[in-house]
Amino acid sequence: MPINLKGSMVAIVTPMHSDGQLDIPAFKRLVEWHHSEGTSAIVVVGTTGESATLSTQEHCDLVSYCVEAAKKRIPIIAGTGSNSTDEALYFTSSAKECGADACLLVTPYYNKPSQEGLFQHFKLIAESVAIPQILYNVPSRTGCDMELELVDRLASIDNIIALKDATGDIVRGKQLIEKCGDRIDIYSGEDAVTLELMSLGASGTISVTANVAPRLMSDMCNLALEGDFESARELDEQLASLHKSLFLEANPIPVKWALNKMGKIDKGIRLPLTELSDKFHVEVTEALRKGKISI
Secondary structure (H helix, E strand, O other), rough: OOOOEEEEEEOOOOOEOOOOOOOOOHHHHHHHHHHHOOOOEEEEEOOOHHHHHHOOHHHHHHHHHHHHHHHOHHHEEEOOOOOHHHHHHHHHHHHHOOOOOEEEEEEEOOOOOOHHHHHHHHHHHHHHHHOEEEEEOOOHHOOOOHHHHHHHOOOOOEEEEEEEEOOOOOHHHHHHHHHHOOOEEEEEOOHHHHHHHHOOOOOOEEEEEEHHOHHHHHHHHHHOOOOOOHHHHHHHHHHHHHHHHHOOOOOOHHHHHHHOOOOOOOOOOOOOOOOHHHHHHHHHHHEEEEEEEOO
């Protein structure tokens, strides 16, 4: 099941109406926009896609809608992780049936499994569903960390193809690349450190910033992949304020506010998340201006 996923991969938002209902036409327009702007792949129903507040049916339907809208022109990666191994298996199997190209599996959150428990969890899913799988480590959200030795063990499983590292720790990222980079790709999960991690050998990013600046993120990552880090750095400096301001409140609150100001989506977001606080409006607006993004 060879697949080559590199560059700027967007962790796409889930557009909603003001009453919280899904806005599928807007979602499909976003998919089309990302294809035209050079995004390398779309990650659907991840953290940025508000997977935590989607029903099981909505989760599976969004993967199907995304695959349908992409029309095989851009790879689709489905978020299928859960703190229940059975549920993760269900979502992963459903994503495969819907035609997703790969899956993104976050570490089980809240129940704090051991390193051996994590190994058995990911091993079972990989061996049960024949689809390329990307591990996702974001301990700040899950309360669960994947240690280097665990990633090393999992990297030897054939259809585990990559790891999204959202620790923001460059030293950790460098160690991952040195120890496992010959077997799996390492992606940045923190926009602010993407370029630095790519300079060390990371293959790309699963990005929040790409939601509002897809062309800039794509060009920056492609330049880095070509080894032109001087030109890539110029673009990254243009994006720096966005990397910061899109996390002033919990993701995806700021990015959905920005996309609404850009005219891409309605204001909808689901509780317990709420719209961006008034005190942050000026800073996000200024970051969009610095990124030369029209609103």
